[in-house]
Amino acid sequence: MSWQMARRAERLNPSTIREILKLTEKPGIVSLAGGLPAADGFPVGAMAEATARVYRDSGREALQYAASEGYAPLREWIAARLAAKGLDADPARILVTTGSQQGLDLVGKVMIDPGSRVAVESPTYLGALQAFNAYEPEFVAVDGDDEGPRPEGLAAVAGARFIYLLPNFQNPSGRCLSDERRRALAAAAAAAGLPIVEDNPYGDLWYDQPPPAPVSAHAGDNAVYLGSFSKVLAPGLRLGWMLAPRALFPKLLQAKQAADLHTPGFNQRIVYEVVKDGFLEQHVPTIRARYAAHRDAMRAALETHLPAGCRWQVPSGGMFFWIELPAGLDATALLPAAVAAGVAYVPGAPFFAGGGHANTLRLSFVTVSPQQIERGIALLGQVLKEASA
Amino acid sequence: MSWQMARRAERLNPSTIREILKLTEKPGIVSLAGGLPAADGFPVGAMAEATARVYRDSGREALQYAASEGYAPLREWIAARLAAKGLDADPARILVTTGSQQGLDLVGKVMIDPGSRVAVESPTYLGALQAFNAYEPEFVAVDGDDEGPRPEGLAAVAGARFIYLLPNFQNPSGRCLSDERRRALAAAAAAAGLPIVEDNPYGDLWYDQPPPAPVSAHAGDNAVYLGSFSKVLAPGLRLGWMLAPRALFPKLLQAKQAADLHTPGFNQRIVYEVVKDGFLEQHVPTIRARYAAHRDAMRAALETHLPAGCRWQVPSGGMFFWIELPAGLDATALLPAAVAAGVAYVPGAPFFAGGGHANTLRLSFVTVSPQQIERGIALLGQVLKEASA
Numbered sequence: 001m002s003w004q005m006a007r008r009a010e011r012l013n014p015s016t017i018r019e020i021l022k023l024t025e026k027p028g029i030v031s032l033a034g035g036l037p038a039a040d041g042f043p044v045g046a047m048a049e050a051t052a053r054v055y056r057d058s059g060r061e062a063l064q065y066a067a068s069e070g071y072a073p074l075r076e077w078i079a080a081r082l083a084a085k086g087l088d089a090d091p092a093r094i095l096v097t098t099g100s101q102q103g104l105d106l107v108g109k110v111m112i113d114p115g116s117r118v119a120v121e122s123p124t125y126l127g128a129l130q131a132f133n134a135y136e137p138e139f140v141a142v143d144g145d146d147e148g149p150r151p152e153g154l155a156a157v158a159g160a161r162f163i164y165l166l167p168n169f170q171n172p173s174g175r176c177l178s179d180e181r182r183r184a185l186a187a188a189a190a191a192a193g194l195p196i197v198e199d200n201p202y203g204d205l206w207y208d209q210p211p212p213a214p215v216s217a218h219a220g221d222n223a224v225y226l227g228s229f230s231k232v233l234a235p236g237l238r239l240g241w242m243l244a245p246r247a248l249f250p251k252l253l254q255a256k257q258a259a260d261l262h263t264p265g266f267n268q269r270i271v272y273e274v275v276k277d278g279f280l281e282q283h284v285p286t287i288r289a290r291y292a293a294h295r296d297a298m299r300a301a302l303e304t305h306l307p308a309g310c311r312w313q314v315p316s317g318g319m320f321f322w323i324e325l326p327a328g329l330d331a332t333a334l335l336p337a338a339v340a341a342g343v344a345y346v347p348g349a350p351f352f353a354g355g356g357h358a359n360t361l362r363l364s365f366v367t368v369s370p371q372q373i374e375r376g377i378a379l380l381g382q383v384l385k386e387a388s389a
Numbered sequence: 390m391s392w393q394m395a396r397r398a399e400r401l402n403p404s405t406i407r408e409i410l411k412l413t414e415k416p417g418i419v420s421l422a423g424g425l426p427a428a429d430g431f432p433v434g435a436m437a438e439a440t441a442r443v444y445r446d447s448g449r450e451a452l453q454y455a456a457s458e459g460y461a462p463l464r465e466w467i468a469a470r471l472a473a474k475g476l477d478a479d480p481a482r483i484l485v486t487t488g489s490q491q492g493l494d495l496v497g498k499v500m501i502d503p504g505s506r507v508a509v510e511s512p513t514y515l516g517a518l519q520a521f522n523a524y525e526p527e528f529v530a531v532d533g534d535d536e537g538p539r540p541e542g543l544a545a546v547a548g549a550r551f552i553y554l555l556p557n558f559q560n561p562s563g564r565c566l567s568d569e570r571r572r573a574l575a576a577a578a579a580a581a582g583l584p585i586v587e588d589n590p591y592g593d594l595w596y597d598q599p600p601p602a603p604v605s606a607h608a609g610d611n612a613v614y615l616g617s618f619s620k621v622l623a624p625g626l627r628l629g630w631m632l633a634p635r636a637l638f639p640k641l642l643q644a645k646q647a648a649d650l651h652t653p654g655f656n657q658r659i660v661y662e663v664v665k666d667g668f669l670e671q672h673v674p675t676i677r678a679r680y681a682a683h684r685d686a687m688r689a690a691l692e693t694h695l696p697a698g699c700r701w702q703v704p705s706g707g708m709f710f711w712i713e714l715p716a717g718l719d720a721t722a723l724l725p726a727a728v729a730a731g732v733a734y735v736p737g738a739p740f741f742a743g744g745g746h747a748n749t750l751r752l753s754f755v756t757v758s759p760q761q762i763e764r765g766i767a768l769l770g771q772v773l774k775e776a777s778a
Contacts, residue, residue, distance in 0.1 A: 003584050003636050004550060006502045006524065012643040036454050044448035051440055059433035063623035065425050098487050098627075102649040109523060113395045130647040134498060135395065161393060195392050234452035236654040238487075247392050254401040258519040259648070260491040265625040267653060 007114075011133045015126070020346060023339055030376030032363040033344040035171065035319060041287050042234045043274070050273035058269065066265035068257040070096025070241070074272040078227070078241050086217035087225065093249050095256060098263045100201060100228040100240030104131035106259065107197055107224060107242075110251045111161045112137045119163035119194065121149050123322075123351035123360070125171050128164055128199065137161070139353035146313075148177040151188035158192040162224075165196060168203040168211045169318025172351045172362040176316055179212035186218035196223040204232050204284050206317035207292035221245040229271055231319075232284050237267045291319070297370035298363065298377065305381030307388055321363045322348070326388060331361040334387055343379040396503075400522045404515070409735060412728055419765030421752040422733040424560065424708060430676050431623045432663070439662035447658065455654035457646040459485025459630070463661040467616070467630050475606035476614065482638050484645060487652045489590060489617040489629030493520035495648065496586055496613060496631075499640045500550045501526045508552035508583065510538050512711075512740035512749070514560050517553055517588065526550070528742035535702075537566040540577035547581040551613075554585060557592040557600045558707025561740045561751040565705055568601035575607035585612040593621050593673050595706040596681035610634040618660055620708075621673050626656045680708070686759035687752065687766065694770030696777055710752045711737070715777060720750040723776055732768040 082089035112135035122141035143153035216223035309326035348360025471478035501524035532542035605612035698715035737749025
């Protein structure tokens with residue numbers, strides 16, 4: 001039998017990162033590749049108690065079909081939190097999604113025709129490239145400097161369906177945009193008639209000082225803003241949300257309905273029960289303290305072990321260091337030697353829509369212990385020294 | 390600002406049924422419109438106990454990111470259950486989805502190009518039309534008779550990307566295909582080179598005798614088979630799955646990854662913990678007994694109250710009676726009068742991809758009590774008598 005697939009299926013391919021992660025599952029490997037939150041920071045006890053209350057007080061409602069928009073009290077809680085960040089956040093414009101990955105898929109579905117241009121940072125989040133890719137866009141990378149995408153670069157991508165931005169501790173680069181750059185990007189996007197899709201999975205994971213207000217706070221109806229409970233609570237719940245402009249919300253809602261009817265009401269009620277009385281105000285600082293110590297361990301290990309010619313910035317939040325190797329080295333080609341030596345990372349090239357940048361790699365500092373970080377970076381340093389020799 | 394949307398957004402429209410359901414939320418209305426399972430049949434106690442065990446034994450794992458394919462023990466459990474139905478069900482070909490609605494979306498994403506023909510029954514499930522619609526197919530309705538789609542009709546739709554079939558107690562018609570018809574359809578599809586997408590949300594809800602083996606059991610690698618826990622356990626978990634041919638599985642998996650990374654691992658572990666020791670063997674018969682009594686109440690009420698000229702079959706399972714009114718009546722036009730009288734239903738026309746059939750309507754018998762069914766059908770009968778007069 002011949003199954004004739006859609007043309008877009010050609011662009012659906014195994015995630016490079018997931019393939020790499022399989023290599024790193026051998027026992028004894030120090031994996032700095034994954035982007036998993038540290039599971040021993042999950043508030044299992046608080047969640048178990050909240051879940052018991054949901055079953056006791058509204059078990060039948062939690063297990064029944066529910067509204068496609070999401071659970072109303074949770075939408076109100078999210079809106080209040082966003083208002084505190086300077087966003088014009090009407091609960092009626094909050095759509096609860098099955099993880100923020102689904103938000104990216106819905107944006108792609110509603111916004112992208114085959115051949116539409118979509119502007120992205122260079123590098124950018126691989127999962128967004130995958131989500132959008134299913135709708136067959138042409139990606140265009142925006143010129144950037146050490147401070148992020150250059151506002152002057154936005155005129156060149158006018159006419160793109162939107163620009164996708166991760167201003168806070170970006171995956172993979174760890175970069176956080178300054179307040180000045182955010183305001184300038186919002187103004188340049190408005191001048192170019194370029195809508196903004198802003199993604200903020202990591203904004204609460206700051207270690208030095210809170211990030212500036214979102215780009216969307218300066219963009220009025222010109223932005224979709226996405227967020228998630230995956231990094232501050234737990235990813236296994238698959239709970240995210242988006243704040244959408246009035247012009248777009250009805251179509252995103254209808255796309256959501258067609259995609260999975262609604263995000264599990266059970267999960268939404270549990271999360272609301274956990275967060276409603278200020279739990280995150282106590283809990284998130286414990287994650288910050290843990291991850292900040294991990295980051296400092298990685299910084300120290302990098303300074304000790306990486307050979308001359310490697311460059312990195314110390315991230316002020318998030319989960320990743322981004323390393324530029326000396327120009328001649330190829331992080332993809334070096335990976336087998338690193339895995340053989342006992343350490344894994346993610347090569348940086350797949351994060352660039354336009355290819356190139358073979359000499360970059362991403363290191364996660366949140367999943368393994370500071371001791372393991374020291375050991376892994378020492379092994380990585382050895383591999384790089386041998387390759388440079 | 391102008392948000393330029395994708396062309397497909399024009400085809401994303403509010404669900405007619407959801408709009409109707411809003412009308413029926415007035416207090417005092419007997420709603421026979423919704424397709425919600427009876428919430429007092431949800432096994433809240435068993436689920437609460439299973440959830441407590443998941444937190445106790447594997448809380449961190451349940452709350453962490455997980456495999457896109459789904460939780461391995463659950464996939465094995467599903468495969469074993471399908472093998473008992475006569476399907477060639479390798480766990481490696483089971484993909485866990487966020488409700489079976491997501492399965493329909495993923496099939497559409499991987500299989501449908503703009504303008505592709507998709508063959509459907511007449512009538513068919515509205516949610517499938519919505520999911521596929523986002524990928525801009527041309528729907529073609531297959532000729533049918535009282536026994537379902539006619540095998541002789543499949544040659545006329547050769548070249549379609551697939552035929553979408555609901556052989557068990559179809560939503561909306563309640564129809565269940567005979568074993569003979571299933572075998573003939575599988576053979577005719579193979580002869581026409583037409584892949585099958587078979588959807589089975591209702592198969593366990595049989596009231597007289599179990600349905601015959603799936604069409605897919607006769608179709609080898611020529612079928613995708615979708616199922617769900619929504620009707621036998623609870624829909625608020627959003628847990629479904631599909632069994633896909635080897636040729637299609639990798640692309641469906643990659644589409645799943647792009648769509649929401651994975652279905653909540655938390656929910657998958659809870660459901661596995663509930664079902665693993667045979668719980669459904671005790672639980673589903675209680676749902677069957679409850680719904681069978683509701684069906685019998687509706688049958689009796691229809692016989693008593695509906696005027697001459699109305700036609701229906703008694704469904705042997707599922708959730709719906711399907712009524713044909715005398716040719717001159719329009720169920721959509723009559724709905725406001727029915728709601729004013731205190732009863733709601735869903736007009737049948739939206740379930741037909743090709744339009745027409747204004748004189749049909751769908752009645753759900755599972756959500757309201759037998760007493761309310763009697764009252765609602767009496768009111769409906771009065772409205773229809775007045776309209777016929």
